[in-house]
Amino acid sequence: MATQPEHPPIRTYKPRRGRLTTRQARELTTESQYLLTADEDLDLESLFDGRPVFLEIGFGTGITTAQMAAQEPDFGFLAVDVHTPGVGDLIGRIHDEGLSNIRVIAGDAMQVLEHHLKGSSLAGVRSFFPDPWPKIRHQKRRLVQPDRAVLIADRVQIGGTWDLATDWSPYADHIELTLGACAHWRGGRVPRPHWRPVTKYEALGLEQGRQIADFRYVRTELAHTF
Numbered sequence: 001m002a003t004q005p006e007h008p009p010i011r012t013y014k015p016r017r018g019r020l021t022t023r024q025a026r027e028l029t030t031e032s033q034y035l036l037t038a039d040e041d042l043d044l045e046s047l048f049d050g051r052p053v054f055l056e057i058g059f060g061t062g063i064t065t066a067q068m069a070a071q072e073p074d075f076g077f078l079a080v081d082v083h084t085p086g087v088g089d090l091i092g093r094i095h096d097e098g099l100s101n102i103r104v105i106a107g108d109a110m111q112v113l114e115h116h117l118k119g120s121s122l123a124g125v126r127s128f129f130p131d132p133w134p135k136i137r138h139q140k141r142r143l144v145q146p147d148r149a150v151l152i153a154d155r156v157q158i159g160g161t162w163d164l165a166t167d168w169s170p171y172a173d174h175i176e177l178t179l180g181a182c183a184h185w186r187g188g189r190v191p192r193p194h195w196r197p198v199t200k201y202e203a204l205g206l207e208q209g210r211q212i213a214d215f216r217y218v219r220t221e222l223a224h225t226f
């Protein structure tokens with residue numbers, strides 16, 4: 001019998017039920033070469049024909065993911081989100097637009113990173129507008145945490161990148177403090193990258209008059225800690 005871990009991992013998301021449209025349900029149930037399961041070891045080399053791979057954590061509707069994949073055809077995009085309607089949307093977009101360089105996982109990106117990706121296997125990670133978890137008692141759920149920063153660093157090649165953006169200024173400060181204190185990453189705030197399309201959440205933040213902060217961190221040359 002499988003044993004439960006003593007302390008279940010702290011999730012960066014709140015499980016939510018989303019109603020699926022007929023198209024989203026069809027995209028999720030029809031066998032697709034683009035949809036992977038969250039519990040398989042990933043051979044990125046063969047999945048992406050040797051292209052360097054970016055992991056996108058929390059792609060939402062996937063509109064941005066599809067745009068990035070179309071404009072960067074020499075890279076592979078491993079797109080992971082827990083919210084299944086968005087996964088259905090992205091698979092639909094891949095089929096409609098004939099994008100061959102995206103693979104999608106419906107699941108927890110932290111589990112994928114911890115259990116199914118090899119060390120130094122990623123060219124970079126992209127996390128745009130991760131949930132800000134503004135309440136103090138929820139802040140341990142934020143994606144950017146010291147232990148998660150070390151795990152992500154282990155899976156990214158030296159010289160690889162972690163690009164982030166947020167519209168929540170306390171989270172921007174938190175990112176700067178946390179990654180500034182992590183010896184595996186060097187970087188900080190950057191002007192908005194020309195290649196980053198406006199995301200759905202960003203558009204909502206802009207409508208509400210929020211400031212957008214972009215960050216780029218580069219994986220340093222420290223020895224692996226895992």
Ligand SMILES: C[S@@+](CC[C@H](N)C(=O)[O-])C[C@H]1O[C@@H](n2cnc3c(N)ncnc32)[C@H](O)[C@@H]1O
Pocket residue numbers: 012013057058059060061080081082083086107108109110127128129130131199200201202
């Ligand atoms: C605020 S939304 C931003 C979505 C999109 N990046 C955008 O800017 O429109 C955050 C997304 O991260 C996803 N998410 C949070 N934690 C996650 C995790 N551990 N693994 C995968 N997705 C996650 C949520 O389901 C949600 O879709």
